[in-house]
Amino acid sequence: MIVAKRKPLDEIKEMLKPYNKILVLGCGSCVAVCMAGGEKEAGLLSTELQMAFEMDKTLPPSGGTPPGSAKQIDTITILRQCDREYIDEVKDKLVQYDAILSVACGVGVQFTAEVLNGEKVLLPGLNTTFLGATKEPGMWVERCLACGDCILDETGGVCPITMCSKSLMNGPCGGHEKGKCEVDRNRDCGWVLIYERLKKLGKLELIKDIKLPKNYGAVKRPDKIVHEAYQVVGKEEVKK
Numbered sequence: 001m002i003v004a005k006r007k008p009l010d011e012i013k014e015m016l017k018p019y020n021k022i023l024v025l026g027c028g029s030c031v032a033v034c035m036a037g038g039e040k041e042a043g044l045l046s047t048e049l050q051m052a053f054e055m056d057k058t059l060p061p062s063g064g065t066p067p068g069s070a071k072q073i074d075t076i077t078i079l080r081q082c083d084r085e086y087i088d089e090v091k092d093k094l095v096q097y098d099a100i101l102s103v104a105c106g107v108g109v110q111f112t113a114e115v116l117n118g119e120k121v122l123l124p125g126l127n128t129t130f131l132g133a134t135k136e137p138g139m140w141v142e143r144c145l146a147c148g149d150c151i152l153d154e155t156g157g158v159c160p161i162t163m164c165s166k167s168l169m170n171g172p173c174g175g176h177e178k179g180k181c182e183v184d185r186n187r188d189c190g191w192v193l194i195y196e197r198l199k200k201l202g203k204l205e206l207i208k209d210i211k212l213p214k215n216y217g218a219v220k221r222p223d224k225i226v227h228e229a230y231q232v233v234g235k236e237e238v239k240k
């Protein structure tokens with residue numbers, strides 16, 4: 001899943017200052033799992049913002065700081081902001097606001113803006129950080145950099161690009177100590193993890209294979225995938 005964390009409240013507040021009718025748009029998928037932008041988090045953020053702007057209104061206009069103006073802050077959460085059908089369901093409501101603070105990942109923010117065809121200001125409430133997994137309740141760990149040319153079959157299911165601090169393809173670099181990485185001694189050395197995994201799988205011979213330099217051109221950014229059942233032949237969409 002995509003893992004993200006909320007931006008600091010002051011940064012969000014600053015972005016929202018010019019707008020009076022604001023919608024906090026939650027996303028019920030990845031960012032709900034990592035407790036950054038789901039229905040609950042969108043609601044909490046909306047309340048925090050409301051209180052913060054209310055407090056600004058009561059501040060004396062000293063030091064050249066103007067008192068805040070009245071804000072209306074509402075919340076809607078849809079299942080996925082990266083899926084047009086869910087955005088379309090609430091499109092009529094979205095266009096009623098001066099600005100939409102999306103607490104989805106960067107994909108959701110951009111895609112919602114795209115569906116709204118640039119009619120509304122879309123602002124990011126989260127910092128999107130990585131593709132990861134839930135290691136334990138409340139802890140998410142990065143596991144994939146979406147390189148587009150997966151080699152997990154050669155490395156015992158441990159990604160050297162993500163798990164090695166230097167993304168070495170034929171590691172280790174020699175700087176590891178007691179299984180820890182020289183870049184950060186609190187982190188496991190990715191290549192020690194690969195070695196241990198291959199050993200456990202009885203496939204240690206794989207570590208001797210020299211891997212060619214990674215083809216980072218495997219993905220042309222921004223990439224696009226069209227399922228074969230939806231490929232267009234001429235002007236006609238063919239569904240197999």
Ligand code: SF4
Nearest residue numbers: 144145147150151159
């Ligand atoms: S090799 Fe690593 S970065 Fe590339 S797709 Fe596989 S897990 Fe992701």
Ligand code: SF4
Nearest residue numbers: 164173181182189190
């Ligand atoms: S110590 Fe291990 S994880 Fe760290 S950079 Fe070297 S090979 Fe990569």
